[in-house]
Amino acid sequence: MKKKAVLIVVDSCGVGALPDAALFGDEGVNTLAHLAEVEGGISLPNMEKMGLGNIIDIKGVSKNNSALGYYGKVMETSKAKDTTTGHWEIAGLVSEKPFNTYPNGFPEITIKKIEEFSKRRVVCNKPYSGTEVIDDYADEQLKDGALIVYTSADSVLQIAAHEDIIPIDELYSICKKSLEICNEYSPVARVIARPYIGTKGSYKRTERRHDYSVPPSGETMLDRLKNHNLPVVGIGKTSDIFAGVGITENRLTNKNNLDGIEKTIKAIKEIDEGLIFTNLVDFDMLYGHRRDPKGYKNALEEFDKYIPEMTNNLNDDDLFIITADHGCDPTYKGSDHTREYIPILAYGKNLKKNINIGVKDSFVSIAASIEKHLLGDTKLEGCFL
Template sequence: MFNRVILIVLDSVGVGAMPDAADYGDENSNTILHVYEGNENFHLDNLEKMGLTYIQGLDEIKDYEIITNGIYGRLMEMSKGKDTTTGHWEIAGLVSESSFPTYPEGFPDEVMDEFVRESGRGYLGNKPASGTAIIEELGREHMETGKLIVYTSADSVFQIAAHEDIVPLEELYDICKKARKMLKGKHGVGRVIARPFTGSPGSFERTENRRDYSLPPTGKTMLDLLKENGFDVVAIGKIEDIFAHVGITKALHTTNNADGIEATIDEIKSGSNGLIFTNLVDFDMLYGHRNNVQGYGEALKYFDSRLPEIIAAMKDDDLLMITADHGCDPSTDSTDHSREYVPLLCYTKNIISTDMKTMKGFNTIASTILDNFNIEIDFEDKSILRDLVRS
């Protein structure tokens, strides 16, 4: 049906609390709604034309009638959790029956003692914290002692922050790889994350040299199946890290949303055949976790302004799918991810505009993509394209 699918994940752009959100402390979260409400006269014209504000739960911000030109709806996560790895794995067809371990009291001595032996350095922190806050709190001591700043969050992450002048990037990355190898089994966190920063006390800044080290997927994903069947799987942004470099034929690491959008447009213009899979992380990393409603809105407006370029680069037999992996409502007291529905917006040049309402499972995306390429799947067939796209 389509020669290629362009799948863009707007990291953390949730569209409303799921029924079990209270179990995660997120019952009032709605990332998109609260960004609209927190920014005066806010509109995302191109995403709205694709049906964004017609999605269930966003009705109150639909203040004028528009003619949509896309398939739109929202997806309910079936996996346990609200983290990046779980969300992306389910998008790719892999549902996680149990959540990754979290450490609200910090990591136990058995983990930290091994970390000291493996890293060759001491540590500071070892507690849940905002990344920017803990750097301000412990950055000076880190620079004086060379000890690594270790912290976590409500998500399953082992984060290591270090000043680039104190711990060279390659050393920090090597330490993260060692931590990834030791954090398995009952302590198998979803991600180990390198969090380099620069500057001086009172003016520290995290850099764009972040790296994520995820657990390998616990089963085959659509990436594996596409690759095995001879299709390209182009990973842009942190997709290669999330999938531990498995099932990927080409990886393009990017530093921010603008870089990721440019790489995506360039790849669309190329002769690839299969899947272009992009993650745009700034919404989550720079604005959601920092409770910056205005910055989140500006980042969405920037993506929206570049959307026509993405569409213009598409060929007649391309399909564009836009979604998210979880929420991260910047208007709440929490700085952590939120348990939310995610949007699904689909566009191609020949499409029947359709409201898909609420669909169960982020793996609706994997089912649709694999069905398009006539690849058999071992989970429930949820393809949404049949009878909706004009031949």
């Protein structure tokens, strides 16, 4: 009998500091609880029905003694808090070694090679907020077409470029080559193209961001499903995170979270078997990193409204999971990710109801559960189904 799994990553929606959070400078963080608290509460009636309020205390979200499915939270085994590591572990691959980060900027040789290839000067080369770096360096870029290269606490090299100064195809080409340069001289998990438009005082990043990632360091759930001739459909930046490995169809989102939600609903209606794997990046990119709890709250409430349309279109034997990949507490200092538990909300019309899975010790439990559901078995530990 054909059946599918729908896996939605609400990017950065952590639910409390992990026991080792202090080692990452993140003691006391809690993305979901804190944003709800500072905004006077949050209304998430559909996730409340699924048991969200049973996982942690969230202002505005009640506990539910008749939750529609499975609920709980999960620890990250990999010693990191970045998007790539989180998604790989969700897909069953634990990263034994954290990716390199560059708190003092990239080595001179890396910058020199990028300048030589692109024939453009590099400015900045230090950790920076993605919006502030444009405000501070755009004028310089507009003068001579320099590349704004910056990083963060994550393992990323980012290149911001005004679309009127550096055409989007050229920016993509530079970023793709820059990943090759980094692989040789200063390894990173991703190189990210960050196009923007506008004039001084009103610069705005566009939706044409593109991530260039290193491929996974080992086999993932995506590979195993693909090897069983099952479709693996990536929605949003999912395919980018896995460098396309294990993905059979890439459905990019070109606008915002709502575009990703609508493409997920469309895929649910069209696809009867395999995996639909969606990443909703706005929660992280627009609200977590920018420390905007109100925007985060509004985006979560918008997402919640579409959950019934997703679940109502599931077939009887389908599996539907909502989770996250790390935290990004919008009430916390700085602008970077936070080391947190992630939530698990799992639903299926024929699944058991009101099951508390407690605290699982690895994101791998998600892959284990999906593989058991779709393949009938799994070699991974931590399955909660």
